[in-house]
Amino acid sequence: MAGKHDMSTRVFAIGDFIRRVVESLLHGGGRGRFLCARCLVKLAKNHLDKSYTTREVAQAMEDVFSAAGPVMHVMASSICAVCARKGVACLGVPSR
Numbered sequence: 001m002a003g004k005h006d007m008s009t010r011v012f013a014i015g016d017f018i019r020r021v022v023e024s025l026l027h028g029g030g031r032g033r034f035l036c037a038r039c040l041v042k043l044a045k046n047h048l049d050k051s052y053t054t055r056e057v058a059q060a061m062e063d064v065f066s067a068a069g070p071v072m073h074v075m076a077s078s079i080c081a082v083c084a085r086k087g088v089a090c091l092g093v094p095s096r
Helices: 014-027 037-047 054-066
Strands: 034-036 073-079 086-092
Touching: 014 037, 014 054, 014 086, 034 037, 034 073, 037 054, 037 086, 054 086
Parallel strands: none
Antiparallel strands: 034 086, 073 086
16 A cells, blocks of 8 residues: 555564663663673563573674674673673673
């Protein structure tokens, strides 16, 4: 029909939700802090529906770390701002 908009639905994968949660954690009070995958998994689980398993969140977190994007940066060997583990890969948003 002419003039009708195509209303397509988008299916979100768990990775989409994880990436959004991580971005909000790192852009909020976490700006300038770098966090390890283990701590980000715990924090992300606290912000998601309880139906997601730790394994699903951890697998999605691997994807976030491997394709961090232009805003988030992976530090190959850093100190986690949450657990203080040393020499681990951490993800963060640099402070301005």
